Amino acid sequence: MPVVNQVKCNGxxxxxDVCGLKAIVRVGSKVTVIEMEKCSWCIQCEIVCPTGAITCPYEIVFEEHPKTDNR
Ligand code: SF4
Ligand code: SF4
Structure with a gap:
């Protein structure tokens, strides 16, 4: 899920405002993404953040496919 760097975040x-799914909530003077079931991974929060505090890391998983028969 999106990760908020609390040191970089200026609150x-x-x-x-940009998260249409209301997945981001404020905790104290900073923000924290806690409702991951609401997040659609649209990365708008990462794009809009002026301090680069939000990152949306992703993982690439390689899947083995069964061999095709080319006869
Ligand atoms: S990735 Fe999109 S849906 Fe998820 S927290 Fe960011 S703005 Fe909201
Ligand atoms: S846009 Fe960036 S700096 Fe602003 S509250 Fe969100 S995470 Fe913090």
Whole structure:
């Protein structure tokens, strides 16, 4: 899920405004993404963040496919 760097976050709230699914909530003066079941991974929060505090890391998983028969 999106990760918020609490040191870089200045609490501007732009990510909260841009998140149409309301997955980001404020905790104290900073924000934390805690409702991952709501997150659609649209990465708008990462794009809008002026300090680069939000990152949406992803993992590439390689899957083995069964061999095709080319006869
Ligand atoms: S990736 Fe999209 S849905 Fe998820 S928290 Fe960010 S803005 Fe909201
Ligand atoms: S947009 Fe970035 S700096 Fe602003 S509240 Fe969200 S995470 Fe923090």
């Amino acid at each position: 501007c709230g732009l990510c909260i």
